[in-house]
Amino acid sequence: MKKSALVLALGLLASSQTLSATESPSSYAWQQFQSLLTVTKEMGARVAGTKQENEMAQWMSKEMSAMGYEVKSLPFKYRAKNGKVESQNLVVDIKGSSPEIIVVGAHYDSTGEKAGSLGILDNGSGMVALMALAHELKGKKLPYSVRLIAFGAEENGLNGSKAYVNRSDNPLKNVVTMINLDTIIGGDKLYVHSPLTKPYNCNYVKSPKFESSSQIREALRSVSKDLYGKDAHLLHQPFSGYPEGETGSWSDHAPFACNGIKTAYLEATNFEINGKSGNDGYSQIADKEFWTCFDKETIGACDRKEEKYWGSIWHTKFDHPDYLLPRFSKRLQMQLDQNVNVLSKFVLTADKWIKE
Numbered sequence: 001m002k003k004s005a006l007v008l009a010l011g012l013l014a015s016s017q018t019l020s021a022t023e024s025p026s027s028y029a030w031q032q033f034q035s036l037l038t039v040t041k042e043m044g045a046r047v048a049g050t051k052q053e054n055e056m057a058q059w060m061s062k063e064m065s066a067m068g069y070e071v072k073s074l075p076f077k078y079r080a081k082n083g084k085v086e087s088q089n090l091v092v093d094i095k096g097s098s099p100e101i102i103v104v105g106a107h108y109d110s111t112g113e114k115a116g117s118l119g120i121l122d123n124g125s126g127m128v129a130l131m132a133l134a135h136e137l138k139g140k141k142l143p144y145s146v147r148l149i150a151f152g153a154e155e156n157g158l159n160g161s162k163a164y165v166n167r168s169d170n171p172l173k174n175v176v177t178m179i180n181l182d183t184i185i186g187g188d189k190l191y192v193h194s195p196l197t198k199p200y201n202c203n204y205v206k207s208p209k210f211e212s213s214s215q216i217r218e219a220l221r222s223v224s225k226d227l228y229g230k231d232a233h234l235l236h237q238p239f240s241g242y243p244e245g246e247t248g249s250w251s252d253h254a255p256f257a258c259n260g261i262k263t264a265y266l267e268a269t270n271f272e273i274n275g276k277s278g279n280d281g282y283s284q285i286a287d288k289e290f291w292t293c294f295d296k297e298t299i300g301a302c303d304r305k306e307e308k309y310w311g312s313i314w315h316t317k318f319d320h321p322d323y324l325l326p327r328f329s330k331r332l333q334m335q336l337d338q339n340v341n342v343l344s345k346f347v348l349t350a351d352k353w354i355k356e
């Protein structure tokens with residue numbers, strides 16, 4: 001075969017593989033996810049307070065600006081083990097008919113770098129959803145205003161979201177709800193949580209007022225049911241340790257719930273798995289490739305003493321494009337599209353859901 005013919009054949013092979021991996025035409029969200037993977041492979045993990053975390057903020061800011069949005073960077077300092085550290089939150093405001101604001105937030109730092117994580121799901125997936133939502137809402141008539149916030153330094157103590165709510169310029173004025181996106185694809189199922197009815201520890205907030213309403217969770221479930229049918233999406237069965245639909249204070253929704261804001265929290269996991277500490281959602285995937293040995297009968301480890309991986313993607317070597325893409329492209333794309341479609345429809349019809 002001539003070299004030119006070989007090059008052509010390889011080119012065709014490459015493009016047909018791309019097509020068969022995704023099958024349906026690529027959504028904007030999926031394309032943006034591919035861009036994030038390219039950037040991440042060059043940049044490496046983006047640990048809170050590092051140069052890489054800052055570079056990721058720059059990249060995201062550039063992408064949002066290219067869509068025609070004004071991106072505000074809100075720098076903050078926080079105390080870490082190695083002294084005072086700097087990071088920043090990024091804010092994009094999209095004006096709607098009402099001055100009242102729906103916040104949609106996602107952290108952009110990553111952790112688990114020593115284990116080999118590049119944080120493409122935790123929380124590259126949330127970041128991409130923010131960008132896709134910005135793209136989706138561009139030029140649309142919105143009943144409520146929307147504020148997209150990319151939080152820095154979540155993984156080492158929710159530093160970005162705490163800094164945001166504690167700002168002195170009245171950052172929660174007109175904010176009526178906050179939806180947090182943290183690792184919204186990859187796990188077996190898509191969930192939507194609301195805070196625990198038992199108040200979180202809110203001692204980092206100036207005047208704590210805890211809000212545990214499940215109103216936004218129920219609204220997102222209704223939107224999801226309208227779009228994908230009753231079994232499709234956004235579940236939250238009861239599981240031992242937590243009442244149905246409720247979650248803990250370990251992500252960026254918590255500082256908002258502590259300020260009396262109604263919150264909801266999207267994530268992809270699988271509470272049916274009996275993980276290292278029981279059915280707590282820390283094991284996300286019932287697929288033997290993510291376990292030393294997976295037992296289908298008990299939905300858990302074959303041997304709890306020998307198990308090393310526990311079906312856990314976040315903060316592990318599994319949160320890496322080389323591991324996930326060849327195995328899960330279709331699932332990742334479908335989950336990402338569903339999340340973005342549900343969020344977008346919720347925001348576009350928010351007058352139906354938010355008014356009491």
Ligand SMILES: [Zn+2]
Binds near residue numbers: 183
């Ligand atoms: Zn996360």
